[in-house]
Amino acid sequence: MPEPGGRFRSSSGRRALAFLAVVVLLVGGTVAYLLVQRSETAAATAAAAEREAGTPRLPYEDILGVPHLVVRNTEAGPSFGKVALIPLDDPDGPRAIVDISCERISATASGAVCLQQVPGMLTSYRTVFLDSRLREIGGQDLAGIPSRARLSRDGRYAASTAFVAGHAYTDAQFSTETVITDLESGTPLGELETWTTFQGGAEVTAVDRNYWGVTFLGDGPRFYATLGTGGQFLLVEGDVTARTMEVIGVSGACPSVSPDGTSVVYKRVAASGEAGFVTLDLESSRVVPLDEVRVVDDQASWADEDTVLYTVARQEAPTAGSDVWSAPVAGGPPRLLVPDAASPSVVRPER
Template identity: 40%
Template sequence: MTSMRRRLLIFVAAVLVLAGVGTGVVLHAAARADRANQPQAGGPTVGSGKLTLDQKQRLTFVNQASGPHRTAVASVPSTDPEAKRTATDLKCARFYAAAGTGVCLQSTTGVLKQSNRALLLDASLRTRHTFALAGTPSRARVSPSGRFVAWTVFVSGESYSSAFFSTRTSVLDTRTMKLTPSLETFSVVKDGKPYHASDINFWGVTFAHDDDTFYATLNTADKTYLVRGSLSQHKVTTLIENVECPSLSPDETRVAFKKRILSRTDLWHEYVLDLRTLKETPLAERHSVDDQATWLDNKTVAYALPSQGKVGSSDLWSTPADGTGTPRLLISGASSPAPL
């Protein structure tokens, strides 16, 4: 056998092996998707329907229950979260909405690479604009007026518990369509002095009603801080240490947040911070909460916890914001709550 023929045969064999591996990956992914699309016995009732973001007294979320509507944006009456779910055709990894404006972060995993994008939505859930994302979707928020939208993605790493991760947080002005690709361009005041560092990361934006003030997490030198920012001044100022994924209360007096328990652990407990006194109140939830909580009203916060015995699924829980009471299951098989 000639050397040329031998190399040709090796090449053909390698192509066949790679093709087989690729086919196996595709079939495995298809099988997993097929299982996820099968409704589970005893699961919630989900039906197709329309949703507009100007509806009142509805609680929207991403449906995590198995079946054809898995990852679809769905809604239930705010007063009856156990009611039949109305699922739309829109599917998202993360979703949020306010004042008739919505944002949907999508992630599509292919054989060779992952495709991520943000959809700016109108009140009828029609896409106004699409933005390519630099990484895996993590957090999304809309300002109370609907004017500003923010999202955070993982550029490297896959979670906040990863040994090495990097995030990118963007803010969009929906009136001018001006996009701030990264909050890392904002100036930082830390401990009353200008601060510069190459390892700065931001995530978990939450907006005030004035369409200028926002709060977020700043990470640098292995520490996290709550920062208050100004969109007009392109500046943030640190307020207190060990605050992640803040969520501003409707009355703007408090921030719900997850606090890392002990140094360098992957456990977070949910707290509420009084912005006037900076007093922290631990909430009744004792499980580790790796989510950006949502205020259902001025007295109650909601958040996602992993579903027991269901890989890749979560349930929505709620608890009083004053540290009293006990957590209760709000919606099983759900994530990304957004009250309308």
């Protein structure tokens, strides 16, 4: 039908106007949604900052001289992901925040190794070496997503493991790169896949072999680690000086050797694929299961000769919320030690 003035509006014109109206509504709705999301995010950030501002903090210099825990802080707020120091005699009390972010950290009285995510157009990762006062003294590129970190007792050797494919050890396609670095000379000693591994006198040459979970015996150069190959997780004993490893005939993963070098806690993998912590006495070969029935994706660390620590992710927030738990290696119920924390190390300053 003609419009007033004898002009006609085509059907294509009406469709164009309708389409334009829909676009305007969609754009307006999207902008409104983004504004609401930004407002909610800003409000949540402000609330977290306010909560953190009201949380008691300690000067970290006051904690360095006493036995303490070094952890990754997982409290919600601006300090999430930063290194925290907590007096060992008050693990649930105030903590000191150090202005360095780590996805994983391992510390001794001699220093620390920190695995970092580096923001940017393309996310990258690096290994950072710290001195006894947690000041950066060096670093190197990390091949992928941070997984495990360990430092020898004297601070000479550092080990870092990254996922270069797959993000979990339960992923059939996972691949890792583990590098040991001699911090005395500042020299990376190559990834463990380039070292020589023996089993029963024969060299292990399987192309699918992966290594992770290094733990040093005291000051080194000896260490234990995990070899994954052919669907098996095997413990190996290594020698940094010779750059060799030997399969020790134990099926397990993520070992952690005791301070006196007599025992190793590791995850024994069942046929079902589930893994639980056990303690292996290296002299008697006696194995004692820990009373921890939850799924724990962590490498334990030793608090003392009788107790180990590990991170447990909360079920309601598995990507962020986590706590540090402790368990006696001889058996006994685990207990919550440090809320809102991960990647624990116990440091006892040398007198």
